[in-house]
Amino acid sequence: MLVLVALVATIPLVIWAPKEWFWELGYVENLQLAVLYGASLLSIYWYFTDNNGINRPVWAISAWFFMLAGSREISWGRVFLATAYDENGPVPPDMSTLWFGPYIYGVVGISVVIMLWLIIKYHHRVWSFVKAIVKDREGRAYCFTAIALMVLSELVFDRNVIAVIEPIHDRIEEMIELIAYMLFLLVLLRGRRIERDI
Secondary structure (H helix, E strand, C coil): CHHHHHHHHHHHHHHHCCHHHHCCCCHHHHHHHHHHHHHHHHHHHHHHHCCCCCCHHHHHHHHHHHHHHHHHHCHHHHHHHCCEEECCEEECCCHHHCCCHHHHHHHHHHHHHHHHHHHHHCHHHHHHHHHHHHHCHHHHHHHHHHHHHHHHHHHHHCCCCCHHHHHHHHHHHHHHHHHHHHHHHHHHHHHHHHHHHC
16 A cells, blocks of 8 residues: 555656656655665664674675665766766766776675675675565565566566656656665665564
């Protein structure tokens, strides 16, 4: 029901909100960043306050995941260096023109490797957490809906495959991503709530 309400609420925003709201570092993307980085900080907090320490690997992986997702949303920092604008908003400079450009993919690669290493090393704890989410009706609904929305955003709206909505496809994409990120945060919160049972 919560997801349905959120999806319906996006319709007037997508149609009537100013286009600037959907630009890079516009209101919608800033909300996305607040959710993603907030989830990362929350995971870090839980990592250091987990009294029994049993789920610390899960919170570490979660912190890495949301931090990477947030950094990807801001094009690894390029959006802050935009010097030009077009009809779609700020135009970030090409990564190859930035002093930190050559290092970005290496840093991202190392971060992914660390995250995968944590998943492999603590696979029993991670798997227990995932199973608990899947068995929980609320957690399962949040998780699968978030994944479905991200797939829909990537394969349909990001590629603009529906011609009739071409003028607002980018707006729909941004709103769907925002809802998906919020659902992933709810998965995290739900997992925290049921962690004593896993």
